[in-house]
Amino acid sequence: MRVKRAKAYRKLIHQYQVTFNFREPYQVLLDSQILQDAARFKMDLVGLLERTLQGKVKPMITQCDMRHLYNAEPKDQALILKAKEYERRRCNHHELEDPLSTLECLSSVVDPKNSLTNKNRYVVASQDPKVRAHMRAIPGVPLIYINKSVVILEPMAASTHNHREQGEKAKFKAGLKGRRGVNPGQKRKRDEAEEDSTQEQHGSSIMERSTGDDGPQKKKRTRGPKGPNPLSVKKPKKRVHPPVEPHSNVPVKPKKAEPEARRQQGVEPETPIQEGEESAKRKRQRKHKPKSDSGASSQMKAEVESNTP
Numbered sequence: 001m002r003v004k005r006a007k008a009y010r011k012l013i014h015q016y017q018v019t020f021n022f023r024e025p026y027q028v029l030l031d032s033q034i035l036q037d038a039a040r041f042k043m044d045l046v047g048l049l050e051r052t053l054q055g056k057v058k059p060m061i062t063q064c065d066m067r068h069l070y071n072a073e074p075k076d077q078a079l080i081l082k083a084k085e086y087e088r089r090r091c092n093h094h095e096l097e098d099p100l101s102t103l104e105c106l107s108s109v110v111d112p113k114n115s116l117t118n119k120n121r122y123v124v125a126s127q128d129p130k131v132r133a134h135m136r137a138i139p140g141v142p143l144i145y146i147n148k149s150v151v152i153l154e155p156m157a158a159s160t161h162n163h164r165e166q167g168e169k170a171k172f173k174a175g176l177k178g179r180r181g182v183n184p185g186q187k188r189k190r191d192e193a194e195e196d197s198t199q200e201q202h203g204s205s206i207m208e209r210s211t212g213d214d215g216p217q218k219k220k221r222t223r224g225p226k227g228p229n230p231l232s233v234k235k236p237k238k239r240v241h242p243p244v245e246p247h248s249n250v251p252v253k254p255k256k257a258e259p260e261a262r263r264q265q266g267v268e269p270e271t272p273i274q275e276g277e278e279s280a281k282r283k284r285q286r287k288h289k290p291k292s293d294s295g296a297s298s299q300m301k302a303e304v305e306s307n308t309p
């Protein structure tokens with residue numbers, strides 16, 4: 001039973017953590033009655049609360065419930081002293097002549113705006129069934145009470161459960177939408193954003209290019225379609241340009257004469273160069289070989305000479 005309950009509580013607490021962002025230390029609002037009952041059963045209430053909630057606990061008591069302890073007919077001074085160690089939750093009802101009932105006080109503390117939200121993520125530990133019933137209407141209020149000296153964490157209230165289910169349904173729907181509609185929209189948005197960014201990038205790049213070298217891009221673009229032709233055209237342009245570029249007529253003529261002569265008589269200069277290279281290679285080869293031979297022979301001779309004497 002204990003193990004089962006611990007498992008169930010762990011699951012419950014996890015759900016509170018996930019859905020309502022509960023975190024340690026859990027703020028537990030203790031009413032005067034549960035303190036009295038725990039004292040009657042000689043229970044270590046805080047220790048039991050920590051075991052029940054499976055985490056650290058910050059016990060709290062409202063000013064009104066503190067007054068209830070003071071007003072109790074058999075005044076339990078020890079219990080008052082113990083309760084004084086807990087954090088006092090200032091409900092600001094202390095100016096009233098009489099303390100509010102636990103129901104009224106805790107209701108105002110947990111959900112001051114009656115907006116059905118447990119904003120401060122209180123755990124309510126109360127022996128008053130009316131208090132717990134009221135709190136069950138507020139989503140996300142873990143409820144604790146003592147039953148026969150056992151600390152009980154109530155199963156999730158319907159409101160909490162519904163809230164949680166609605167949240168999960170919403171998530172699920174969002175997920176479905178995300179798969180069907182939302183994601184494409186997001187993608188579209190992203191795409192648009194990307195397009196925008198790319199456009200911006202292009203724009204920026206264009207700007208950069210335009211600022212940097214506007215001409216070449218336009219020329220490139222104009223050249224783009226004509227691409228293959230200009231490549232073939234370029235060479236004649238280059239051929240044309242070098243003769244055109246030199247402004248003085250004097251150097252142009254010899255240049256023209258030289259390339260033209262090379263082109264026209266191209267065979268003549270090329271062949272002699274090749275012949276010269278070949279001859280040089282041959283000479284080199286011939287030179288190398290005889291050199292090596294001669295070197296070897298000279299070495300041999302030297303060796304022989306050195307050996308002979």
Ligand SMILES: [Zn+2]
Nearest residue numbers: 064091093105
């Ligand atoms: Zn109060």
